[in-house]
Amino acid sequence: MIETGEQGQVNFLLENNARHVWHPMIDPKKSAQNPPVIFTASDGVEVSDIHGNSYLDCTASLWNVNVGHNRPEIKQAIIDQLDKLVYYNTFGNASNPPSIKLSALLAEMLAEEEMVKTVFSSGGSDAVEGALKIARQYWKLVGKPEKSKFFSLKNAYHGVHFGGLSVGGGLPWRRAFEPALPGCFHIDNPYLYRNPWTQHAEELGAICAANLAREIEHQGPDTVAAFIAEPVQGAGGMIVPPANFWPLVRAVCDKYDILLIADEVVTGFGRTGTLFGSRHWGVKPDIMCLAKGINSGYVPLGATMVNKRIEAAWEKDDPMAPLMHGYTYSGHPLACAAALANLAIVLDEDLPANAGAVGAYFLEQLDGLRRHDSVGDVRGVGLMLAIEFVKDRQTKEPYPPFDPYLMAVQKACMEQGVWVRIQANKMIFSPPLVFTRDHVDRAVAAVDAALAKAG
Template sequence: MKDDNFLREMNARHLWHPMGHPGEQQANAPKIIKSAAGVRITDIDGHDPVDAVGGLWCVNLGYSNDVVKQAISDQLWQLPYYSAFAGSTNPAAIEASYAVQEFFAEDGMTRVFFTSGGSDSVDTALRMARQYHRLRGEPTRTKFLSLKKGYHGTHWGGASVNGNNRFRITYEPLLPGCFHLPSPYTYRNPFGETNGALLAQKIAAAMVDEIEFQDPSTIAAFIMEPIQGAGGVIVPDASFMKHMREICDRYGILMISDEVITGFGRTGDWTGARHWGVQPDMMTIAKGITSGYFPVGGVVLGDKVAEVFEKAGPEGNIWTGYTYSAHPVGAAAVV
């Protein structure tokens, strides 16, 4: 590695940073984090603050988990990469799929499709939702519902269902057919409602109204974070997700629980949906699945969705995937 003077001189000179202005980054160079241990990070000047956020909401195990590091190291020596596209797999991927299935069994999830991260996972889940309805003979179900203040990554589909316009306006027009409901935020909401249970009822009524307005036969899925993260760490009333689940069931709409941030213990339970006693049809996962040590994400599915694909003819083929889906090193980190 180059010396510290080189790093300071080259900082932001050639690297554009996510969620930042390139010119501003050059004028006010970002902190250079050189090492980390436990819950602390150390910058190039020797400051070592507590990393309270955990990287980007992902280092759930801290920076010193030797078990995960050793698994990554061992796998690099044995099989550093191979494709998991149809026709080939690897032992680590098989073990990781079993581990994920065991982990999410309480949530009703039985299958996993591995991706490279959360944004990949959301886009894949949206695609699968559309394909699911097509396989069931309802190809008109192409629209998506989500919540204002929600965050679902930065890919085209995820940005389209995002509920914060700062991630949308610069890149519009985005995916058509995406509609947003009010956030279950008792501090600011269009109803002026401060009671969480009453707010949940009003949003549920708004959801029914939107579904009826759009025509139920055109809506594929509703996606939500069990606890909204980037929108302001918004914890809904305990009844909220149950209302959403009931409405989705009533109208034949798939429920996607975006667990990229809330999964793997970050909210005090292993998934956010478990807090509210709800089993979604699909979950999107990433971040804490490897504590951020390796980029891994996934879509986990319950039998209701999985069996439609598995029992279908050739049209059940999943025509999407990623070079690093079920990457053996990432899979080893998962296990």
């Protein structure tokens, strides 16, 4: 760690960051003009930077440090594992104890959904890639190889690999890399604040599910492998679907014999107030993508899980049966050991319940910020919340990304020691699940003052 105040070191880092680091999700010119905050330490819900500033972490880094920073239980589990087996792979006939124990724990946590098998990966994009490939392989194994197309939602974010960006619904994440994978189709998402149909939530849920059915019919259900979606859309704008949407989607998938993939990379392990986001909607997916909260980011890890129906397709002998997918770091012992310690905290401290209760309070407090003219919408569930900023409430004209107004609001929050994330025209709140009402009060007071200052 670079100690605060060592000016030479600080300058070295700033200069070399500008010279050599390309940051994800930003035009390099923009990060050169607006240098990143270089974090050097973190503890609980606080993070601090090379200049010695500290911030309340309202984003849990990237929605992933769910149990908070610097937890001794997780650090100790990693150290204990370092003393035993630092790393061995899980390809073919190799395995290691932490990955086995974690797969058993995940199956136990997801018994309700009948999830039985896990393919480990190194993160969320990998987990999505695994899910899409397994869905296609499944249909080949059950003798329906023509079922290969994917449906997903506009505004979805499913990571950055070619499969994930092809089913991803946001043009900015796709455009520079197109052409995307053929056979991927996007339907309108149930975005209550912005849609051409209705302001009635359940009606919107029904319209969007009916659109999915209609588009599947249009493509031919015998050509469609799976529908993939986030239980609550995160990076695409924190869009909470109406309560009827997911159950209707499950019914559409059942009607047309299409697999349902839940991308739970953000919603998994408590963020929405239930242990898994699809459980929030009372729906059982066939395949689940997990990452982030699986070990709160202490060591990179992701997982794709499949239910009994999918597993059964692998029972027969078939030249197509080998699972030709996996990563050098699938089931990394350190990552899995961290996950075991992390999930023990999630369960022991009942963090899903805390996320639900503190999240409800957070939403209520954010709602009070509607008195500022630029606040077009406030929404969220559990500890996944957002403010959507607009230039004009009547027309709902959004602020463009990196608009000086949005940057000024973010800067004013930081000056008050509160770290928030601006994504397009939204301010995203995804704090550690150990957040308390006091933390919420601190965050909302800072945003309130920042909005007042930015005018």
